[in-house]
Amino acid sequence: MSCGNTSERHILGISDQLVLQPLWDQLRAQDALTQSPLFAVLFSISTYVGFCLPFVVLDVLSRWAPALRRYKIHPDFSPTTRQMLPCLGQTLYQHAVFVLPLTLLTWARGPAPWPREAPELLQLAGHVLGCLLLFDAEFFAWHVLHHKVPWLYRTFHKMHHRHSASFALATQYMSAWELFSLGFFDAVNVTLLQCHPLTVLVFRVLNIWLSVEDHSGYDFPWSTHRLVPFGWYGGVTHHDLHHSQFHCNFAPYFTHWDRILGTLRSK
Numbered sequence: 665m666s667c668g669n670t671s672e673r674h675i676l677g678i679s680d681q682l683v684l685q686p687l688w689d690q691l692r693a694q695d696a697l698t699q700s701p702l703f704a705v706l707f708s709i710s711t712y713v714g715f716c717l718p719f720v721v722l723d724v725l726s727r728w729a730p731a732l733r734r735y736k737i738h739p740d741f742s743p744t745t746r747q748m749l750p751c752l753g754q755t756l757y758q759h760a761v762f763v764l765p766l767t768l769l770t771w772a773r774g775p776a777p778w779p780r781e782a783p784e785l786l787q788l789a790g791h792v793l794g795c796l797l798l799f800d801a802e803f804f805a806w807h808v809l810h811h812k813v814p815w816l817y818r819t820f821h822k823m824h825h826r827h828s829a830s831f832a833l834a835t836q837y838m839s840a841w842e843l844f845s846l847g848f849f850d851a852v853n854v855t856l857l858q859c860h861p862l863t864v865l866v867f868r869v870l871n872i873w874l875s876v877e878d879h880s881g882y883d884f885p886w887s888t889h890r891l892v893p894f895g896w897y898g899g900v901t902h903h904d905l906h907h908s909q910f911h912c913n914f915a916p917y918f919t920h921w922d923r924i925l926g927t928l929r930s931k
Contacts, residue, residue, distance in 0.1 A: 680784035688782035688862050695778070701771035705764050711869055712755065712836065715876040719832035720748065722882065735882050737904050743831040751833040762840050763847070776861075783860035791860070795853045795867045796874075796917060802849040804921045807914040810842075830907050835879040874917055878903040895919060905929050 697703055723742050726732040733739040783791075810821040824838040836843065850871070854864045877888060878900050884890075889899025898919045906913040912929035915921045922928035 680786055681782050683785050684782035684788065684862065691862065691865075692778055692780070698778075699775045701768050702764075704767045705759050707865075708763070708868070708872070709756070709759055711872050712876065713752075715873050716832040716835070719876070719880045719882060723748075723831060735884050737881050737883055737901065738829045741829045741881070743827075743833070747827065748831070748833045751837040754838075755833075755836045758836075758840055758843055762843065766847075778861050783863055788860065788863045788866060791857050791863045792867045792870060794857050795850075795859065796871070798853045798856070799849050799871065800915055800917045801921060802853075803846065804915040806845055806849075807916075808925075808927075811911065811914065825907065825910070828908055830879040830881055830904060832876050832880045835876050878916065898922070901930075905931070 691698060722732055726736065727742050807821075810816045820839045820841045824834075824842060826837065827834045850868065854867065859867065874888065880900060881904065883900055887899055889897045889901060891897075892899075896918055898913060898915065898917065902913050902919065903916065909929060912927050913922055914927055919928055
């Protein structure tokens with residue numbers, strides 16, 4: 665029985681791995697790009713701007729098409745160009761001045777070789793969920809600390825709260841220290857869980873998307889918090905309340921830490 669179970673799990677593992685192998689082979693074939701010192705920065709910026717762009721278009725069009733405001737949390741608010749451009753400029757500036765040099769320093773030690781085999785599908789899913797849960801806990805602690813200690817708030821976090829009604833491009837409108845902290849949590853978690861490089865890419869894409877969605881100001885029927893059952897995931901409505909009420913909903917994604925510490929608000 666034990667031998668049969670082991671064999672069955674091995675076959676399932678191979679099957680899961682084969683699902684992702686074609687995608688992984690295509691990525692490995694682009695090693696001139698993926699092993700470039702510029703890849704991490706270009707990947708981060710292009711993913712972020714790509715996720716922000718649909719919300720920017722909606723914000724612009726909603727000024728002339730009131731029907732598009734149906735799903736806006738603040739229907740009477742639309743960010744202006746003078747609000748959006750400094751946010752985008754801050755993101756580009758910080759990636760050029762801070763993220764790129766750190767990436768080059770890491771790359772100078774030599775890029776880590778990528779394995780030939782793709783991860784198993786279940787392993788990838790488990791590691792991505794693990795990274796999200798760890799990131800959620802780490803940023804919750806960081807976030808509470810930077811709200812409770814006035815000097816930390818004024819010096820490092822106040823910038824992110826400049827816009828009480830948030831919008832997509834304000835997601836990364838933050839201090840260099842806050843951006844560094846988020847990147848540090850990301851790097852620690854994927855290292856701690858020994859994530860496959862494909863898992864790292866999937867996690868980072870998902871993490872960027874969830875962050876942008878949280879700040880988008882749009883609550884759609886298909887928003888993530890409506891897809892996750894039992895109120896486990898706060899989402900855009902949860903985070904929007906943090907920006908408007910300030911002393912609640914500190915966790916970026918899930919609700920359990922705020923629920924445990926009594927800082928969860930629903931309205």
